[in-house]
Amino acid sequence: MGRNTRKRRTPLATKAIAASAALALGGGGLIWANFYASAHEKAPDNRTKRNVSQVVTIYCPDVGQQLRNVPDRARGEVDGELASMDQQITDAYQRLVTTRRAQAGDANFVQNSILGPLKDRRKVLLDRIKLQINRAGGKAPGDLDRLAGCTGRPAGGQNGGGQNDGGQNGGGQNDGGQNGGQDGGGQPDDNGNGVAGPVADDFIKIEDVQPNSRNLPNGLPANGDSGSTGTFTTDCGTNENNLFNSDNLIAAPGVGNGAHHVHDYVGNQDNDAFSSDEDLANADTSCQNQGDKSTYYWPVLRLQDGTEEFDANDEGGGAEGNIGRILKPAQAQLKFVGNKQGDVVAMPKFLRIITGDAKSFVNGTANANTSWSCTGFEDRQSTDKYPLCPEGSQVVRTSNFQSCWDGQNIDSANHRDHMAFVQADGSCPNGFQAIPQLQVKLVYDIPTPTIENGQVQNPYAVDSFPEQLHKPITDHNDFINVMDEQLMNEVVECINTGRDCT
Known part of the structure; x- marks a missing residue:
């Protein structure tokens, strides 16, 4: 399944999930015992x-x-x-x-x-x-x-205390958070499969989402009817090569299972925690344009239907509560667009961008950039709930990346400061310059879960860190630019001259 066999450095704190802490779920991998x-x-x-x-x-x-x-x-x-x-x-x-x-x-x-x-x-x-x-x-x-x-x-409540107070108000510092749940909206359930979510309250009928109601400031589309209006679309498939791992080369280089959840990969075929820039540059690519060896990756979606996946007993997979059948997207559209205010400049090679926050459930929404919808209803965007789509409609995940670069660094200490989102008028903050904005649109054929008596049957969920409870707001997306110079210049020219290129 495309899993890496190179020697992996595991975190120092604890090197293995204790097997005694999980129970076998018939055909469904490992589950946390007595979750709720x-x-x-x-x-x-x-x-x-x-x-x-x-x-x-x-x-x-x-x-x-x-x-x-x-x-x-x-x-x-x-x-x-x-x-x-x-x-x-x-x-x-x-x-x-x-x-x-x-x-x-x-x-x-x-x-x-x-x-x-x-x-x-x-x-x-x-x-x-x-x-x-x-x-x-x-x-x-x-x-x-x-x-x-x-x-x-x-139980109850969407987001944690946030970073400003160091978590002091996140759930009751004095009592360890133990008395904070009385008014939290009742006891959650585990849908009978023993894992930490999702629960019924994590879903919403797409018809009940108000049009144009996305309430996060991040991920604004970079272009419009003015400025650089062209597009460049790269076709890198939908992970037909089954390249999966629970690493994160950007946030945890050199650490196996640094993500504690599994990623889908398209584009670069040598992407794991140990890949150097040279490895990426010399790798094969799933992109039709062989000049694009960029790596595009995101947490997998799973259908919790009792299927035992290849990673049912592995860290990052079933051993950490990520269970069920991995769902590949039916469509993965990777498109670069321009800027409302003017031309864009080329991205530097090996530029790294993380959009969204895998820890938004407890961190708060400052870095969240989640957009869930259904085909035919894409003016209705949910940020913190999975959509229940009507018959004939497919689930849509969209990520519009940061598109302002500091002009100097391909990464930063917190993996964010070298990039910024456009401001409300489409301009970049002082000291930043506009680059092509990556927009990732993933479309899935998923049986619509049913909710009966407060329980959701056969839910789907994004893989997550165990303590993030598979909340939809933790969705995120990652990109490393490994386009060759000729292709990057073509991308910039297409966008700045208003053409639509592939």
Whole structure:
């Protein structure tokens, strides 16, 4: 299935998901044990379980987004430590969902046995990050320690406390988040398959989405009736070569399973955590235009129908709650467009762009860039719910990338600062210049899930970090430009002269 066999560096914090923490789901891979305990299940002392069982996930401040000035020679090690932090969260979340009985008998269990030790382990990695930055000649932020503490997230509510308060208000710091779920909208369910979502409330009939109601500031289309109005479309297929892995070359280079969820890849065929720029430049490509060796990747969608996929027992797959049949898009349109205010300039080779936020459920929507819709209803865009499409209509995922570049860097310490979205009038912020905007449109043939008695049957969901609960707002998309100079110049010329090219 296109899986890589090169030696993989796993995060330092914890190198494996404990097999004892998961149960075999007949034909459906591994599931987290006892994910949502019933509110009426009896504890060992026959007391009804309290609302502590409503702590459904863990919120940890996103350290990576706070690191703006990491020297180049320290970035590899820092990215490795950040990946270790992600593994720590995965392990703590695993413990959260497999200790429901202990939580019911001890109101302080989550804080004392999960969140407290997690804070101590994160503090060790934060100290390492500071040391690595300072040794490389940089100056580590003096307040990183405030990001060590994590909180429990109760049921209900879409987004976490956000980065500004370090998670202090995300779910009740004083009680470990254990008492925050009383008014959270009731006990969630697991749809009978034991994994962390999606739940019925994560879906909406597309007819109930108001036209032109997308409420996120990001991902505005870059062009219109003025400026550079041309387009360039590249056809790279729909992953017919079955290239899948749970790496993330941009955010976690050199770390196997750095994403903790599986990606679809089109374009470059040598894309994993260990691919160098030279590897990418020398690789094969699935794109019809062989001058385009760019890598385009996104988290897979799965249909939770009991199918046991190839990764049912693997980290990133079933062992981390990503179960069910992987759905390839029926169509993957990769189009580059221009800018409303004027011409675009060429992208530098090996430019890296991440759009959206895989941790939006707990991070908040500052970097979210999700657009879900249905064919025939594409003026109706949902940001935080999966659409239920009527018969004959297909599910659509759209990502409009950042299209303003700082003119100097192909990446940045937090993998975002070198890029920016256009402003409301289509112009770029001061110091940035317009480049072709990548727009990715993915269309899927998916049986429409049904919702009965508050449960969704055979739901589909985007792969996610385990603690993100497969929320649709965590959808994201990644791109590394590996077009040759001749093709990139052709893209720019087509866009600036108003032509539509392929």
